[in-house]
Amino acid sequence: MISTVIDQSLGLEFPIFQGGMAWVADASLAAGVSNAGGLGIIAAMNSNGEQLREEIRKCKTMTDKIFGVNIMLMSPFAEEVSDVVVEEGIKVITTGAGNPGKYMAAWKEAGIKVIPVVPSVALAKRMERAGADAVIAEGTESGGHIGENTTMCLVPQVVDAVEIPVIAAGGIADGRGIAASFMLGAEGVQLGTRFLAAEECQINPVYKELVVKAKDTDSIVTGRYTGHPCRNVKTKFSKKLASGEANGTITPEEFEEITLGSLRKAVQDGNLEEGSFLCGAIAGMVKKVEPAKDMIEEMFTEAEKLLSK
Numbered sequence: 001m002i003s004t005v006i007d008q009s010l011g012l013e014f015p016i017f018q019g020g021m022a023w024v025a026d027a028s029l030a031a032g033v034s035n036a037g038g039l040g041i042i043a044a045m046n047s048n049g050e051q052l053r054e055e056i057r058k059c060k061t062m063t064d065k066i067f068g069v070n071i072m073l074m075s076p077f078a079e080e081v082s083d084v085v086v087e088e089g090i091k092v093i094t095t096g097a098g099n100p101g102k103y104m105a106a107w108k109e110a111g112i113k114v115i116p117v118v119p120s121v122a123l124a125k126r127m128e129r130a131g132a133d134a135v136i137a138e139g140t141e142s143g144g145h146i147g148e149n150t151t152m153c154l155v156p157q158v159v160d161a162v163e164i165p166v167i168a169a170g171g172i173a174d175g176r177g178i179a180a181s182f183m184l185g186a187e188g189v190q191l192g193t194r195f196l197a198a199e200e201c202q203i204n205p206v207y208k209e210l211v212v213k214a215k216d217t218d219s220i221v222t223g224r225y226t227g228h229p230c231r232n233v234k235t236k237f238s239k240k241l242a243s244g245e246a247n248g249t250i251t252p253e254e255f256e257e258i259t260l261g262s263l264r265k266a267v268q269d270g271n272l273e274e275g276s277f278l279c280g281a282i283a284g285m286v287k288k289v290e291p292a293k294d295m296i297e298e299m300f301t302e303a304e305k306l307l308s309k
Ligand code: TUI
Pocket: 022, 045, 072, 074, 095, 096, 097, 098, 099, 117, 118, 119, 123, 138, 143, 144, 145, 146, 147, 263, 278
């Protein structure tokens, strides 16, 4: 049985987090993963304080297990949602796309475990100094907005640089990836793309089908020239953006305009013409839609077998 400081300190059955995917990670998915023994996470990204409170309360009716909230620090609502998590008694927060330093004191005072996502060693060290309880080292294989370093290179370097536990993310979708993460020194894993295919995940069926049908070469990174590179499923839309970026026919300002709201169009409407279907480079390994519980049990059975070799 795989057990680490992460599952022990959070009271999980398995040391696995579900990524706080914007527009995707709602009460249904978070409760599904938490009920399966992992840490389900609600994404606060697109919610204001009251919308997040409603989603948290809904999740409490769907599971009596621990679940977390991901706060996207670029959100215009970051300030208000940072209060709501305290008021609602949330025990774990993950953060992305910025430095959670200014909220740290209030969260720690409320006894919340704060686990920032970091794309580099420098940021991991800064987060440790600021009081983070652990960090999620996220490689460029991840879906959505990404850093430059790969999971294979980033995780061991972060493990060597900090004393707090490290959770590996990016390019993990089965027991082999989980076992590999532990070999790199991680104490846990975070998966996003695999959970897009969970039965409990409420995304448009068009999105699920794109992920399940994807092969190894079907993810594409767009928007490097805006300073916010983003990994998506290769579609006519994302390929058009990539070529406009490469040949200069779409300016960075036009790019931002075209992609504004495009994630919502993918998740809710399955809009292939104007939607950004964020996914990781591992989408080619996600083969079927199934309950989160079946995914987690199968992955940990496989990881345990590999690690005991
Ligand atoms: O946050 C992510 N991935 C995301 S967020 C997202 S939603 C979105 N939609 C439209 C525009 C912007 C976002 C889709 N995918 N991953 C975690 C992550 N955090 N990756 C990189 C970082 C990061 C970057 C800079 C963390 C900290 C940081 O700090 C800079 C600083 O202020 O020191």
